Amino acid sequence: xxxxxxxxxxxxxxxxxxxxxxxxxxxxxxxxxxxxxxxxxxxxxxxxxxxxxxxxxxxxxxxxxxxxxxxxxxxxxxxxxxxxxxxxxxxxxxxxxxxxxxxxxxxxxxxxxxxxxxxxxxxxxxxxxxxxxxxxxxxxxxxxxxxxxxxxxxxxxxxxxxxxxxxxxxxxxxxxxxxxxxxxxxxxxxxxxxxxxxxxxxxxxxxxxxxxxxxxxxxxxxxxxxxxxxxxxxxxxxxxxxxxxxxxxxxxxxxxxxxxxxxxxxxxxxxxxxxxxxxxxxxxxxxxxxxxxxxxxxxxxxxxxxxxxxxxxxxxxxxxxxxxxxxxxxxxxxxxxxxxxxxxxxxxxxxxxxxxxxxxxxxxxxxxxxxxxxxxxxxxxxxxxxxxxxxxxxxxxxxxxxxxxxxxxxxxxxxxxxxxxxxxxxxxxxxxxxxxxxxxxxxxxxxxxxxxxxxxxxxxxxxxxxxxxxxxxxxxxxxxxxxxxxxxxxxxxxxxxxxxxxx
RNA sequence: GGGGCUGUAGCUCAGGGGUAGAGCAUCUGCCUUUUAAGCAGAGGGUCGCUGGUUCGAGCCCAGCCAGCCUCACCA
Numbered sequence: 001x002x003x004x005x006x007x008x009x010x011x012x013x014x015x016x017x018x019x020x021x022x023x024x025x026x027x028x029x030x031x032x033x034x035x036x037x038x039x040x041x042x043x044x045x046x047x048x049x050x051x052x053x054x055x056x057x058x059x060x061x062x063x064x065x066x067x068x069x070x071x072x073x074x075x076x077x078x079x080x081x082x083x084x085x086x087x088x089x090x091x092x093x094x095x096x097x098x099x100x101x102x103x104x105x106x107x108x109x110x111x112x113x114x115x116x117x118x119x120x121x122x123x124x125x126x127x128x129x130x131x132x133x134x135x136x137x138x139x140x141x142x143x144x145x146x147x148x149x150x151x152x153x154x155x156x157x158x159x160x161x162x163x164x165x166x167x168x169x170x171x172x173x174x175x176x177x178x179x180x181x182x183x184x185x186x187x188x189x190x191x192x193x194x195x196x197x198x199x200x201x202x203x204x205x206x207x208x209x210x211x212x213x214x215x216x217x218x219x220x221x222x223x224x225x226x227x228x229x230x231x232x233x234x235x236x237x238x239x240x241x242x243x244x245x246x247x248x249x250x251x252x253x254x255x256x257x258x259x260x261x262x263x264x265x266x267x268x269x270x271x272x273x274x275x276x277x278x279x280x281x282x283x284x285x286x287x288x289x290x291x292x293x294x295x296x297x298x299x300x301x302x303x304x305x306x307x308x309x310x311x312x313x314x315x316x317x318x319x320x321x322x323x324x325x326x327x328x329x330x331x332x333x334x335x336x337x338x339x340x341x342x343x344x345x346x347x348x349x350x351x352x353x354x355x356x357x358x359x360x361x362x363x364x365x366x367x368x369x370x371x372x373x374x375x376x377x378x379x380x381x382x383x384x385x386x387x388x389x390x391x392x393x394x395x396x397x398x399x400x401x402x403x404x405x406x407x408x409x410x411x412x413x414x415x416x417x418x419x420x421x422x423x424x425x426x427x428x429x430x431x432x433x434x435x436x437x438x439x440x441x442x443x444x445x446x447x448x449x450x451x452x453x454x455x456x457x458x459x460x461x462x463x464x465x466x467x468x469x470x471x472x473x474x475x476x477x478x479x480x481x482x483x484x485x486x487x488x489x490x491x492x493x494x495x496x497x498x499x500x501x502x503x
Numbered sequence: 504g505g506g507g508c509u510g511u512a513g514c515u516c517a518g519g520g521g522u523a524g525a526g527c528a529u530c531u532g533c534c535u536u537u538u539a540a541g542c543a544g545a546g547g548g549u550c551g552c553u554g555g556u557u558c559g560a561g562c563c564c565a566g567c568c569a570g571c572c573u574c575a576c577c578a
Binding site for chain 2: 011012013014016066068069070071072073074075077086088090091092093105106117118119120121123125127139140141142143144145146147155156157158159160161162163164165167176218219220221263265266268269270271375420423451476499500502
C-alpha cells in the first residue's frame with residue numbers, strides 16, 4: 001500500500017489520469033458504466049465495407065490505441081477482439097461529448113456510434129455521432145506505433161518487446177502485440193481439432209485427479225502439496241497414464257484427457273513446470289495401429305490450421321503428410337551414427353559411446369547407454385517426422401515386451417525437428433510383469449534415482465482384474481503448438497508461463 | 504548448477520569517472536479527413552538493490568536481485 005501510494009505520488013502519468021477521471025465525474029460521466037450495445041466488430045466492418053454502401057450505422061467498442069487530435073476534430077484507433085479500426089470525432093457532430101473526449105486517453109475503453117466512411121487517405125473509418133466512455137484506464141499503456149513503407153512492409157516503432165514484462169503482464173502483451181492473440185487462437189483451434197478428431201472416433205474425454213496420493217506414469221520429480229482434512233501429502237500429477245488405464249479396465253474402449261501435468265524440474269525454452277499433455281488409450285489396439293492414428297491426427301490438425309501438411313520451421317519445411325518414416329532405434333543408430341548396437345553387452349556399448357564421444361554415467365545400464373547414444377547422435381538429425389520404434393525395456397516400465405525382440409518393448413516416439421513429439425506403447429497389461437517392472441523401479445529409487453517410478457498397488461489391482469490389449473500415446477501439446485505456430489519458446493505458447501515471483 | 508549478455512523516464516534506447524539524455528507517450532498553445540499527423544514550448548528519473556574505491560560513481564570493483572541466451576541436469 002505504501003509502495004502504491006509512493007508510486008502514484010511519483011508518477012505524473014498516473015496522477016494525470018486520476019485528475020481526468022475526477023474531471024469526467026464532475027461532468028456527470030460515469031467512467032465505469034455497465035454495458036454497451038455494440039453492433040459490429042472492427043474486422044467485420046473492414047471486411048464488408050463497399051464504397052457504394054458507405055454510411056452504414058454501426059456501434060463499435062474497444063480500447064484506444066492512438067489518438068491524433070487536430071483541434072476541433074480527432075482521429076483515434078480502437079482495438080477490439082477482432083482488430084483495429086479508426087474512428088473520427090468532430091466537435092460539430094458530437095458537441096459536448098467532444099470536450100469529454102479531450103479527457104480520454106490511450107488505453108481507455110470507449111464505445112463509438114456513427115456511420116462508416118472512407119477517409120481522404122483511404123482508410124475505412126467510423127464517423128462518430130456519439131462517444132461513450134466505457135472504462136477509464138488508470139495506467140499508461142506502452143505506445144507502439146507502426147508505419148507501412150512504400151513496399152508495403154510494416155515497420156514497428158517502440159515495440160513492447162521486453163520478454164519479462166511481456167510474460168509478467170501478458171494482458172499488456174496481448175493488447176499491443178497483435179500476433180500474440182493469433183498464437184493463442186491457433187492453440188485453441190489445435191485443441192478443438194484434436195477433440196473433434198478423437199470424439200469422431202468414439203473416444204471419451206475424461207477428467208482424472210490432479211492431486212494424487214501416488215504419482216506415476218512418467219519419470220519425473222513431482223510437486224508435493226498437503227491436504228489438511230486428511231493430513232496427508234499429495235502429489236500434483238506428472239502424468240495421467242495410470243488413471244486412464246484404470247478406465248480401460250473399467251470398460252471404455254477409448255479414453256483421452258487433455259491434462260495439465262506438473263514436473264518439478266528445470267525450465268528452458270522447451271520446459272515449463274506445468275504443461276499440457278494429451279494422453280489417449282485405445283483398447284484392442286497396439287503400437288503399430290497407434291502410429292497410424294498419430295499420423296492422421298497430426299496431419300488433420302496441420303491441415304485444419306495451415307491448409308496444408310507442410311509447415312515452415314527453422315529454415316526448412318516440415319511435411320506431416322502420411323506416411324512418416326518408420327525405423328527402429330537400432331536401425332536409426334546404425335543409419336545416423338554408423339554403429340550396430342544390436343545384441344551388444346554393456347561393455348561394448350560403453351566402448352562405442354566413448355568412441356562416439358557420448359558421455360555416459362558409470363551406473364548407467366545397457367538400455368540407458370543406448371538411449372544416450374540415440375539422444376546425442378541421432379535425434380538431432382531427425383528433422384522430418386520420424387517414428388523411432390522399439391526401445392530398451394529398462395527405460396520403459398509401463399510398456400509391453402516386444403513380441404519378437406528380446407530386451408525391447410513395443411514403444412515408439414515421433415521425432416520432429418530433433419524434438420520428441422509423442423511417446424507411445426503397446427501398454428503392458430500383464431499384472432505380474434507390471435509388478436516386476438515396478439519392483440525394478442523401486443530398486444532404482446532405493447539407489448537414489450528420484451525419478452524412478454513408484455509402485456502403485458491399486459493400479460496393479462486394476463490390471464489383475466484384466467485390461468484388454470491397449471495402445472496408448474502421450475503428445476506434448478505445448479510443443480505441438482510451438483511447432484505448428486512457429487514459436488521458438490514454450491513461453492510463447494503458454495499464456496502465463498512460470499516466472500519467479502516479482503519482488 | 505556453469506558460462507555469456509542485459510537492467511537508465513510510461514515504452515524503445517543512447518550515454519563508459521565531472522550538473523541525467525533522445526524519440527515516442529504526457530502537459531500548455533495552434534490546428535475540423537489525420538495516420539509514426541504537424542508546429543512551438545514545458546514537465547517527467549532512488550540510472551535494478553546493497554556495499555566499496557574515489558574529492559566526485561549510470562559509469563570502476565564486490566555481493567545480491569531479476570530477465571534473456573547457452574551448456575549441464577532432466578523427458
